[in-house]
Amino acid sequence: MESTHQALMPILAVAGIGKSYAEGHQRRTVLADIGFEVARGECIALVGQSGSGKSTLLNLLAGIDKPDTGDVEIMGRSLGAMGEPELTLLRRKHIGFIYQFFNLIPTLTLAENIGLPLELNGAPARQRRDRVRDWLAKVGLDGREGAFPDELSGGEQQRVAIARALIHEPALVLADEPTGNLDARTGQIVLELLAHLFRDEGRTLILVTHSRKVSEITDRILALDNGRLSSNTEWLSW
Ligand code: ADP
Ligand code: MG
Numbered sequence: 036m037e038s039t040h041q042a043l044m045p046i047l048a049v050a051g052i053g054k055s056y057a058e059g060h061q062r063r064t065v066l067a068d069i070g071f072e073v074a075r076g077e078c079i080a081l082v083g084q085s086g087s088g089k090s091t092l093l094n095l096l097a098g099i100d101k102p103d104t105g106d107v108e109i110m111g112r113s114l115g116a117m118g119e120p121e122l123t124l125l126r127r128k129h130i131g132f133i134y135q136f137f138n139l140i141p142t143l144t145l146a147e148n149i150g151l152p153l154e155l156n157g158a159p160a161r162q163r164r165d166r167v168r169d170w171l172a173k174v175g176l177d178g179r180e181g182a183f184p185d186e187l188s189g190g191e192q193q194r195v196a197i198a199r200a201l202i203h204e205p206a207l208v209l210a211d212e213p214t215g216n217l218d219a220r221t222g223q224i225v226l227e228l229l230a231h232l233f234r235d236e237g238r239t240l241i242l243v244t245h246s247r248k249v250s251e252i253t254d255r256i257l258a259l260d261n262g263r264l265s266s267n268t269e270w271l272s273w
Contacts, residue, residue: 046239052106066092066102080244083260135212144180170202208233213242229242
């Protein structure tokens with residue numbers, strides 16, 4: 036019964052989220068009354084003009100930042116009710132991040148970067164080594180364990196970052212403009228890799244993008260406009 040219940044429950048439920056920042060003597064509202072649910076296995080494009088609050092929303096979804104109002108539930112657990120240690124554990128086990136500027140650790144080898152989530156989760160060294168080797172192959176970088184991030188191109192670094200985001204098999208992956216710093220062709224390759232890695236995996240992806248083409252291959256589009264969810268996507272670029 037428990038597993039049926041888990042399968043039907045949305046992986047993510049957002050209700051009444053509001054967030055504002057102090058600006059001089061006033062407060063500027065970045066997000067207002069945001070509510071939505073995401074089913075397990077869904078692939079969602081989060082779109083909105085620069086400054087519309089996309090990164091802020093991702094940080095709230097991961098419990099990195101706290102909303103002024105409302106709550107986020109991941110797998111039925113309220114982030115608002117969790118303390119920092121619990122949030123850290125939840126992120127380590129269930130969430131993967133992919134960033135625009137890759138965020139690899141320059142002093143660590145590719146193997147150490149990719150293996151970091153497993154190390155933080157206490158996986159034994161041997162298992163780490165095997166899984167890192169598998170993931171390097173999955174992202175087309177077989178045998179590059181000992182290389183350092185600055186020896187790679189941007190597209191290769193993003194492929195390493197994808198392996199790092201997925202190696203601990205998180206239920207939810209948050210990608211913040213993962214192709215925003217790549218040329219069009221390299222971006223296309225990275226997106227195809229992401230789509231391939233998500234097909235049939237039952238993993239959930241929320242992908243921030245400016246591209247209509249990208250948003251069209253996802254199951255659903257969430258658009259932010261003036262801090263609110265909107266159906267207006269006419270300004271999306273190709
Ligand atoms: P996007 O990712 O859609 O480009 P962001 O979520 O980064 O937008 O930012 C939304 C708005 O919130 C911007 O106007 C930004 O300046 C503001 N903002 C984000 N973080 C902070 C912060 N820590 N302090 C003050 N303002 C912030
Ligand atoms: Mg952003």
